[in-house]
Amino acid sequence: MNITALEKTALSVRALSIDAVQKANSGHPGLPLGAAELGAILYGELLRHDPSDPAWADRDRFILSAGHGSMFLYSMLHLCGYRDMTMEDITTFRQVGSRAAGHPEYGMAAGIEATSGPLGQGIAMAVGFAMAETMLAARFNTAAHTIVDHYTYALCGDGCLMEGISAEASSFAGHNKLNKLIVYYDDNNITIDGSTSLAFTEDVAGRYESYGWQVLRGSMYDFAEIARLTAQAKAETDKPSLIILTSIIGKGSPNKQNTADIHGAPLGPDEVALARANLGIPGDFYIAPEAKEYFSAKQAEWKKTRGDWEALFAAWSQENPEKRREWDAMHSGTAAPAQLPVFKPGDAVATRTAGNKALCAIALANNNLVGGAADLKGPNAVGLPAEAGTWTSQTPAGRYIYFGIREFAMAAMCNGISLHGGLRSYCATFMVFADYLRPAIRMSALMKQPVIYVLTHDSIFVGEDGATHQPVEHLASLRVMPNLRVLRPADAEETAEAWVMAMERSDGPTVLALSRQNITVFPKADPDWQNTIRTGAYIARQPGDGTPDAVIIATGSEVGIALAAAEKLTDAKIRVVSMISKELFESQPAAIRDAIIPPGTRTLVCEAGVHNGWERWAKPQDILSVERYGESGPAAKVAEHMGMTVDALVGLLKAGSQ
Ligand SMILES: Cc1ncc(C[n+]2csc(CCOP(=O)(O)OP(=O)(O)O)c2C)c(N)n1
Ligand SMILES: [Mg+2]
Numbered sequence: 001m002n003i004t005a006l007e008k009t010a011l012s013v014r015a016l017s018i019d020a021v022q023k024a025n026s027g028h029p030g031l032p033l034g035a036a037e038l039g040a041i042l043y044g045e046l047l048r049h050d051p052s053d054p055a056w057a058d059r060d061r062f063i064l065s066a067g068h069g070s071m072f073l074y075s076m077l078h079l080c081g082y083r084d085m086t087m088e089d090i091t092t093f094r095q096v097g098s099r100a101a102g103h104p105e106y107g108m109a110a111g112i113e114a115t116s117g118p119l120g121q122g123i124a125m126a127v128g129f130a131m132a133e134t135m136l137a138a139r140f141n142t143a144a145h146t147i148v149d150h151y152t153y154a155l156c157g158d159g160c161l162m163e164g165i166s167a168e169a170s171s172f173a174g175h176n177k178l179n180k181l182i183v184y185y186d187d188n189n190i191t192i193d194g195s196t197s198l199a200f201t202e203d204v205a206g207r208y209e210s211y212g213w214q215v216l217r218g219s220m221y222d223f224a225e226i227a228r229l230t231a232q233a234k235a236e237t238d239k240p241s242l243i244i245l246t247s248i249i250g251k252g253s254p255n256k257q258n259t260a261d262i263h264g265a266p267l268g269p270d271e272v273a274l275a276r277a278n279l280g281i282p283g284d285f286y287i288a289p290e291a292k293e294y295f296s297a298k299q300a301e302w303k304k305t306r307g308d309w310e311a312l313f314a315a316w317s318q319e320n321p322e323k324r325r326e327w328d329a330m331h332s333g334t335a336a337p338a339q340l341p342v343f344k345p346g347d348a349v350a351t352r353t354a355g356n357k358a359l360c361a362i363a364l365a366n367n368n369l370v371g372g373a374a375d376l377k378g379p380n381a382v383g384l385p386a387e388a389g390t391w392t393s394q395t396p397a398g399r400y401i402y403f404g405i406r407e408f409a410m411a412a413m414c415n416g417i418s419l420h421g422g423l424r425s426y427c428a429t430f431m432v433f434a435d436y437l438r439p440a441i442r443m444s445a446l447m448k449q450p451v452i453y454v455l456t457h458d459s460i461f462v463g464e465d466g467a468t469h470q471p472v473e474h475l476a477s478l479r480v481m482p483n484l485r486v487l488r489p490a491d492a493e494e495t496a497e498a499w500v501m502a503m504e505r506s507d508g509p510t511v512l513a514l515s516r517q518n519i520t521v522f523p524k525a526d527p528d529w530q531n532t533i534r535t536g537a538y539i540a541r542q543p544g545d546g547t548p549d550a551v552i553i554a555t556g557s558e559v560g561i562a563l564a565a566a567e568k569l570t571d572a573k574i575r576v577v578s579m580i581s582k583e584l585f586e587s588q589p590a591a592i593r594d595a596i597i598p599p600g601t602r603t604l605v606c607e608a609g610v611h612n613g614w615e616r617w618a619k620p621q622d623i624l625s626v627e628r629y630g631e632s633g634p635a636a637k638v639a640e641h642m643g644m645t646v647d648a649l650v651g652l653l654k655a656g657s658q
Contacts, residue, residue, distance in 0.1 A: 001045060005294035006223050009040035011279060012079060014252050015286040017071035018275055020093035020100070022266045027094055027102070030249040030263040031069025031157065034220065035186050038155065038245065041223050042184075043076040044298060046230050048150060050306040051082040051299065054110035057331070057421065058309055060150045061113050061129045065122025066157035066186060067103040068264060074100045077111040079291055081299050084109035091285060106419065106447040114419050115447050118439055120163025123183060124409040125443075126154035127169045128416020128425075130181035130240070131391070131401075135370060136422050138397035140323055145316035147309070151234065154183045158191050162200050167207075168409030173240045174212030175404075177393040181240040182233045186220070188249040194260045205244060214239045220247035252279045330368035330422050335503035338365035343492040345523040351556070352456040352514040354492030356381035358499035359426075359454075363388055363399070366503070370417065371426035371452070372401035374410050380428035380456045381514075407433055411440030411453070418449040424503070431455035431471040431513060432462075434478060444509035445483040451509045452502045458488065458513040459608035459626075460642060461557055466632030475555075476612040478511055479583055488513040490540070490559035490578045491521045497533055498580060515557045517635055522563055533578075535592050536585025541566055541576035547598050548575035550653060553617055554606040555579050558624075558644070562606050565649035574653070582613065604652060608644050622656055624649050 013036035021027035032039070042062065043049075049059045064073045071093065077085035084099055089109070092098040099109040103117030113129070116122040130152040137148040160166050173181055185204065189196045205215045214236045218225040226245070233241030250262030253275045267275060275281070317324040329336065341357035343349060363369045363384050370391065373380045377400075389398030403410040407429050414425035429437065434455055444451045460470040478486050487502065487510060489495040495514065502510035525542035532538035537553070541563055549572045554562035559578045566574035577596055579585055585593065597603055597617065604622040605614040611625035624644065631638045639645055 006040040008288035008290040010036035012287045012291045013075040015281045016075040019285045024094040028068040028264045032072040034247045034249040034251050039076045050302040051080045061152045063122045063126045063154040065154050065160045067116030082111040119159040120165040121412045123166045124169035124412030125416035127173045128413035129420045130178040132417045132420035134396035151180045157186045165408045168406035171211050178240045185244045187244050188247045190249045208242045214241040217244045220245040336365045338362045340496045343521045347521045348518040349492040351495040352381040354495040358496040360385045369424045370399040373428035374407045375405045382428040407436035411437035414451045426452035428454035430457045434474045448507045450505045453511045456514040457516040460630040461517045461635045463635035467629040470630030473610050475609040483508040486511045488556040536581040537579040540578040543573040548573045550602040551575045552604045553577045558606045564646040
């Protein structure tokens with residue numbers, strides 16, 4: 001280990017971070033200054049990676065959970081020679097167009113493994129990465145060839161550990177013995193408001209030990225110790241490791257280090273000058289020549305390591321052509337067609353139940369689909385066929401995941417699994433608990449990850465469980481999230497298509513909103529509905545030719561209400577549109593929209609949720625919605641009590657036509 005080169009690397013991280021934040025007049029110098037030594041040794045000595053091929057499948061992953069310290073990551077990527085992270089990006093840190101965004105953003109620059117900044121989610125995503133590694137290793141390694149063998153590293157701060165999601169994810173990781181997960185804790189006792197003594201005095205080590213982690217301690221400023229502790233973490237084959245590194249926030253800034261002032265504000269010109277003098281930084285955006293030399297030598301080493309792996313992979317491919325075909329299929333990013341379940345009009349099936357049949361069929365055709373529920377495997381109906389097995393530390397090739405009752409971590413872990421590559425992930429809970437996982441859904445959408453969220457029990461038709469379990473505002477609140485696709489199929493046939501639509505998506509997450517209650521499969525007026533549904537809506541009922549007298553837009557179980565209401569008004573030509581995805585439909589060209597909902601035609605909406613968003617399609621008095629929390633009782637009685645019935649819709653239709 002070249003200590004001088006590592007010291008000069010840490011110096012360069014400090015120099016770049018001080019200047020980038022100062023120039024942007026915005027940013028967080030505290031973490032990169034305080035943890036620069038870890039950056040140097042992690043990227044220089046510990047990580048198995050190759051900047052010339054940042055997508056190398058068997059690279060170690062590093063997730064900066066404390067995403068506010070983004071200059072830590074950008075400095076290291078630049079120093080290592082990741083081509084995406086140029087000096088121009090660094091000198092334009094936090095400006096529009098720079099790859100060095102305020103917080104690391106997945107997709108902006110190769111080498112950024114995950115978007116981070118929402119504290120705590122990085123730890124959970126790291127758990128997901130580590131899970132994915134075990135899954136692929138179990139499936140593809142052979143006695144002769146170990147082609148999947150990498151570690152997942154993360155760096156977290158006090159904030160990540162205060163967030164509840166770290167508890168969910170770390171408890172899960174300990175239970176599942178994710179020994180190739182190594183989390184460094186930047187233990188500086190400072191957050192934005194000041195000392196951690198204000199609000200965080202728990203025994204972190206004791207807590208992690210109780211989760212079943214190996215807990216190690218050392219100094220952030222002792223390279224040999226960090227190397228030794230990391231080796232100890234790797235040697236532990238039964239537990240994840242937390243390496244607590246005592247550190248000084250903003251180290252090197254003579255007047256601001258060890259204070260909250262340096263957490264998230266530029267040093268200011270005077271303190272920049274003092275810090276430079278103190279550290280021995282000779283100029284702007286300084287990179288020490290020793291660091292440069294060190295990393296150019298490393299680049300050759302890294303290339304060789306990856307080259308060795310490529311040779312191993314080629315030999316493995318040669319000997320295991322079938323496994324190789326599966327590897328390619330799993331990494332292709334496209335879903336294989338499945339033998340979908342067939343339903344016929346008149347069948348009474350809950351869409352959650354139909355969804356399970358579709359999921360099982362799709363899972364059989366797509367070996368890379370893994371997932372589970374937050375202790376609601378049965379109620380959400382998201383079990384996998386028996387041959388898919390269960391993912392445990394003993395059976396890592398298994399595909400059904402018992403996440404436990406940890407919705408938020410479940411969703412963030414699914415993001416990690418998806419980001420890792422090679423796998424598709426899904427997860428499930430009751431729709432009413434969508435807000436327990438919402439910040440992770442947002443991250444799926446932001447990171448363009450095709451995670452599938454199965455949210456069942458999607459309305460007041462849940463019945464007896466009552467108001468706490470009946471979603472009312474959730475559909476509307478999910479629909480407003482950019483790049484999230486919400487699909488609410490109206491019967492079993494639509495549900496199978498919805499699952500296919502979710503699998504076809506590669507650039508963002510999908511919510512499948514499914515019913516608890518049985519729904520009768522209805523005949524579809526549009527013979528081509530299986531294609532038309534991909535526009536977000538199709539004509540489910542079409543009375544005769546020509547323009548209808550009125551159009552009812554309905555979603556999910558309320559399509560049945562709309563169909564029944566339309567039948568009751570025998571003297572009017574009423575079209576029923578099943579709108580499986582409002583936002584998808586609204587993104588269609590006008591010609592497609594107008595063909596389904598003719599402009600100028602009276603349009604009504606029926607959905608068992610708040611009206612918000614539907615004003616685009618119907619006048620307020622023509623929207624049959626639910627504007628209050630639900631009631632406990634049998635579903636039909638609750639619906640009657642709340643006015644979500646065929647008669648109520650008939651009443652609306654008649655009222656408007658007078
Ligand atoms: C979920 C979430 N809540 C709040 C914030 C705002 N925030 C950013 S950094 C920070 C303090 C973090 O303290 P610590 O992790 O100790 O970082 P350090 O100050 O040591 O760099 C807070 C509250 C956030 N980014 N994410
Ligand atoms: Mg801190």
